[in-house]
Amino acid sequence: MTCRICLLVLAAMSAAAAAPPNFVFILADDQAWNGLSKRMIRDMPESGSDYHRTPNIDRLAGEGMTFSRAYSAAPKCEPSRYAIMFGLTTASLNAPDKRTAAHLRGDSRPALANALKQANPDYRAATFGKWQLVRSQSELGFDRDDGKITQNQDGESPDPRDPKRMFELTDKGNRFMEDSVKSGQPFYLQLWHYAVHGSNQSLPETLDRWQSRTRGRRHRDPTRAAMAEDFDRAVGMTLAKIDELGIRDRTYVIYMSDNGGPTRYLRGGKTNVTEGGLRVPLVVRGPGIAEDEYCDAPVVAYDLLLTVLDFAAPGTVPPPGTEGGSWKPLLLSGCEQPIDRLVIFFADGRGRDPGPQAAIVKGNYKLLYSWATASAALFDVSRDIRETSDISAENPDLAKNLRQELMDHLRAGIGDAALARAAAGDTPDSRARRQRPRRGDNRRPQTQRRRREGQR
Numbered sequence: 001m002t003c004r005i006c007l008l009v010l011a012a013m014s015a016a017a018a019a020p021p022n023f024v025f026i027l028a029d030d031q032a033w034n035g036l037s038k039r040m041i042r043d044m045p046e047s048g049s050d051y052h053r054t055p056n057i058d059r060l061a062g063e064g065m066t067f068s069r070a071y072s073a074a075p076k077c078e079p080s081r082y083a084i085m086f087g088l089t090t091a092s093l094n095a096p097d098k099r100t101a102a103h104l105r106g107d108s109r110p111a112l113a114n115a116l117k118q119a120n121p122d123y124r125a126a127t128f129g130k131w132q133l134v135r136s137q138s139e140l141g142f143d144r145d146d147g148k149i150t151q152n153q154d155g156e157s158p159d160p161r162d163p164k165r166m167f168e169l170t171d172k173g174n175r176f177m178e179d180s181v182k183s184g185q186p187f188y189l190q191l192w193h194y195a196v197h198g199s200n201q202s203l204p205e206t207l208d209r210w211q212s213r214t215r216g217r218r219h220r221d222p223t224r225a226a227m228a229e230d231f232d233r234a235v236g237m238t239l240a241k242i243d244e245l246g247i248r249d250r251t252y253v254i255y256m257s258d259n260g261g262p263t264r265y266l267r268g269g270k271t272n273v274t275e276g277g278l279r280v281p282l283v284v285r286g287p288g289i290a291e292d293e294y295c296d297a298p299v300v301a302y303d304l305l306l307t308v309l310d311f312a313a314p315g316t317v318p319p320p321g322t323e324g325g326s327w328k329p330l331l332l333s334g335c336e337q338p339i340d341r342l343v344i345f346f347a348d349g350r351g352r353d354p355g356p357q358a359a360i361v362k363g364n365y366k367l368l369y370s371w372a373t374a375s376a377a378l379f380d381v382s383r384d385i386r387e388t389s390d391i392s393a394e395n396p397d398l399a400k401n402l403r404q405e406l407m408d409h410l411r412a413g414i415g416d417a418a419l420a421r422a423a424a425g426d427t428p429d430s431r432a433r434r435q436r437p438r439r440g441d442n443r444r445p446q447t448q449r450r451r452r453e454g455q456r
Helices: 002-018 055-062 077-086 112-119 163-183 204-211 222-244 301-312 328-333 396-423 428-435 444-455
Strands: 022-028 065-067 124-129 187-192 251-257 282-285 293-295 342-349 355-362 365-370 375-380
Touching (some): 022 163, 055 222, 055 251, 055 282, 077 301, 112 301, 163 187, 163 222, 204 222, 222 251, 251 301, 301 328, 342 396, 355 396, 365 396, 375 396
Parallel strands (some): 022 251
Antiparallel strands (some): 342 355, 355 365, 365 375
């Protein structure tokens, strides 16, 4: 009898190991690379916050792998999220800026959830939270969602006990995980939070605590620190539910931000393809991933689709044209197989580096191209993370080859005509700004009408 029980236990363990894994993808909004109290580079204090406290996300990182050189697919929300869903660069999607993304090229069949369910029809998929994509969640393969296309303003919670709707989203995700486990189906859960995008919201008692705390040099805003703490609490609730359901040993948790933000260390921020605008926190925990590992290989958000497929259904042929690479070899080997290259194109940069911008990263090198100045700059970001020293003059062949590779990719994606318009500064955002009425224009006709009426 004892031997029979042992065999049954072994069989159950083998079946569990062979079962398709679950995925929980938590996407923060506008969280800077050093926005966590966990450092993104183990020995670099500047790579973590000296003010924010995020113990639950820190614990997640300690139980898995932290990527030191993770890049968003774009330095702004909509293009970045489209790229994540389709596993393509913004140029290949024809979504290099906020407004062009509304006219996305191609169909929705290759989108992440659709591709996952094609590879294994047993999967269920859900997405909750910020959804700025013009295509519906169901069209992209999700079985459960918020039921509408949402924007930043949808995250402005009227409930003081639920800042940024973070606990509402967490509860929806937890119920979906419960239902999936009860039905015995593997799942992909996507929690696209409104936090930590402004305006800042937090629980009153959390803000009260932060008002009296000593501020840091890199982060100083108590309203944002309070929101980061409450958001971390919501992430902790998701992690606790995974443990409660007994599925931790077969669930991959991916935590990332949609784009960068101000770091008071890296160059630039949101809307720029500099390190400050693109580097984001990324931690991954799951079966086969060693604890407290760091990886300095460059990875990018549009790798997610291939990574999920690689774990869920090894050997699956990815959708045609899919770009990027799978993180699986990096995660399971302790970061020994870097991905070849990554490309980012954003058509409407502002701030320190205005105008259309693009970047290509290969190994330690990153080439930036700005249409505002019609110039390229080359950096070794392994040594010059702050992008202070342009080394293109010392490496002319490398700079020339990377620039050619970048332009070839952009032409193949958006075409020569669109590239020429970007060079001329003629983009959907710039046209919208030119067409926007000036302050007072809307009042003038009414004022003139009143004056005429007064003369009668």
